Amino acid sequence: MVIWHQKIALYRDIHSQLHALEDACPHKGVALHKGEVQGCHLLCPYHGWEFNGRGECAKIPYFPPEQKLPLAKARSYPVQEKYNLIWIFPGEPNLADSTPLPKVPEYENPDWLRVPIPAHFQAHFSICNENTMDVFHGFLHRGLQGWFDPVLLHLSTGDGYVGADYRVSYQGWITKWLGIGHGGDQVTTRTVSIRYQYPHYHSSLEGVSSLYLMRLPIGKTETKSFSYLFLKLPLPKWLLKFIKPQLANLIWRFLFKKFLDQDVQMVESEQQTYSANPQRHYVEVNPAIIALQRVIIQQYDLFREKPR
Ligand code: FES
Ligand SMILES: [Fe+2]
Numbered sequence: 001m002v003i004w005h006q007k008i009a010l011y012r013d014i015h016s017q018l019h020a021l022e023d024a025c026p027h028k029g030v031a032l033h034k035g036e037v038q039g040c041h042l043l044c045p046y047h048g049w050e051f052n053g054r055g056e057c058a059k060i061p062y063f064p065p066e067q068k069l070p071l072a073k074a075r076s077y078p079v080q081e082k083y084n085l086i087w088i089f090p091g092e093p094n095l096a097d098s099t100p101l102p103k104v105p106e107y108e109n110p111d112w113l114r115v116p117i118p119a120h121f122q123a124h125f126s127i128c129n130e131n132t133m134d135v136f137h138g139f140l141h142r143g144l145q146g147w148f149d150p151v152l153l154h155l156s157t158g159d160g161y162v163g164a165d166y167r168v169s170y171q172g173w174i175t176k177w178l179g180i181g182h183g184g185d186q187v188t189t190r191t192v193s194i195r196y197q198y199p200h201y202h203s204s205l206e207g208v209s210s211l212y213l214m215r216l217p218i219g220k221t222e223t224k225s226f227s228y229l230f231l232k233l234p235l236p237k238w239l240l241k242f243i244k245p246q247l248a249n250l251i252w253r254f255l256f257k258k259f260l261d262q263d264v265q266m267v268e269s270e271q272q273t274y275s276a277n278p279q280r281h282y283v284e285v286n287p288a289i290i291a292l293q294r295v296i297i298q299q300y301d302l303f304r305e306k307p308r
Contacts, residue, residue, distance in 0.1 A: 003090045004217045008077060009033035010086070013040040019053035020088045022075035026057065032074065083107050085214065085226060092306070102200050104212050104228065112210070112230040113240065115248045119225045119260055123271035125199070125217035126296045128225065131267050132201050132213060133194055133292045135166050140262050144255070146174040153191065157291050160198035160299060164288035168192050168205075178208050179234035196292060198299050208232060221271055229256065 001008050007023035009032040017040075023031050025044040034045045041050040041058055050059040055074035063069065078089040078096035083104050089096035106112040121128050131137070135150045147168035154165040170188045175181025181188040194203040201213040209231050216224040231251070233240065240247075273280070284290055 001088075002218045003088060005219055006090055007031070007033075008088060008090075009035075009042065010079070010088075011037050011042045013037060013053065015040070017053065018079050018081060018086060020077040020079040021051060021053075021055045022077075024074065025049065025051075026072040026074050083228070102197070102202060102212055102214070106210055106230040107228070110241070111232060111237070113233055113244055113248060113251075115229040115231065115251050115256065117225075117227040117229055117252060117256055117260065119227070119264070121223045121225075121264055121267050121271075122221055123223060123267040124220055124274075125215060125223045126293070127267045127270050127274070128215060128223045129196070129199075129201075129296065130289050130292060131263055132203070133162065133164065133196060133288050134286060135168070135192060135194070136286055137263075137266070140266060141259055144258055144262075146170055146178070147190070147192075150192070152286070152288060155287055155291060157295070160295055162194075162196045162288060162291045162295055164194045164291075166192045166194070177234075179232075180208065194288070196295070198295060221275065 001010060009021050009023040010018065011021075011033075012018050014037075019042070021032055021042065023033050025032055025046065027044065027047060027049055030044055030046040032042055032044055032051070035043045036045070037043070038050070041052055043050050048061045049057055049072070050061075051074055052058045053076065055076035057069050057072040060067075060069060076093075078093055080087050080101075082101055087101055089099065091099070107114070138145050138148065138150060147170050149169045150166045151168075152164060153167050154163075156163040167189050168191075170178070170180060170190065171185065173183050175186075175188050176183030180190060190206045190208065192203065192205050194201065199215050199217070201215070202211070203213070204210040209229060211227060211229045213225055213227040216226070218224060233247075284293070
């Protein structure tokens with residue numbers, strides 16, 4: 001796998017423990033992910049040197065046991081599993097413990113329906129992030145989306161952080177379906193809260209849904225994301241319990257995949273225009289997007305200042 005141009009070999013040892021090593025053997029640079037796991041070690045496919053989870057060379061198969069091993073070490077990355085996802089920390093390893101993972105309280109709560117949403121964009125991380133902060137592109141989703149007339153109510157910023165609250169309006173049958181109205185002509189308003197804490201998102205629609213979006217930058221024009229959308233549907237609990245996986249799959253395939261495909265087209269188009277002429281200027285009018293752009297630039301400056 002790749003995180004921002006860094007190739008990483010991920011392996012699970014005999015005790016089911018995960019390890020993440022730089023995907024380059026310190027002997028000759030061969031990709032370690034093509035090797036094999038034996039016990040707690042990852043063996044390089046070329047000469048069979050063995051590496052432990054810290055990336056240290058622990059054995060060279062053609063050395064007699066008494067021969068001293070060379071100091072050969074592949075970089076290792078802090079890695080953990082939570083919420084059925086694998087989290088690798090690609091930064092300074094001793095900062096990993098003080099960098100918390102997003103908290104997802106809905107994950108263990110049976111009242112919520114969880115819809116996993118994977119996505120892959122041929123576009124830069126920042127272009128994808130702006131798409132998520134931007135509720136004014138409801139125009140794009142007008143055939144699919146339930147709400148209309150977004151208004152930015154409140155914007156807050158902090159260290160690596162942007163929070164925006166938008167008021168949105170609902171009308172008609174969808175209010176009944178979501179359990180927030182009576183389905184008539186009356187307009188019901190709700191608040192959409194979007195919280196960006198670099199590099200991940202949490203957004204919630206008051207009492208209806210909660211979305212955690214984890215973003216994985218791969219390269220300058222490629223990004224992946226892994227999202228969990230939690231929905232509270234006005235269905236009896238016993239029924240929900242039986243149909244959860246099927247329902248999640250249907251909602252993903254027939255509703256959210258359509259949204260996502262529309263977004264993918266837009267961000268990839270934006271990327272293509274940018275790549276053709278990076279000097280070109282654009283006109284942004286949403287203060288939340290401008291705040292987000294500042295955060296991303298600050299993070300990039302920190303990355304550039306880092307000794308490597
Ligand atoms: S290149 Fe990996 S053991 Fe030789
Ligand atoms: Fe969208």
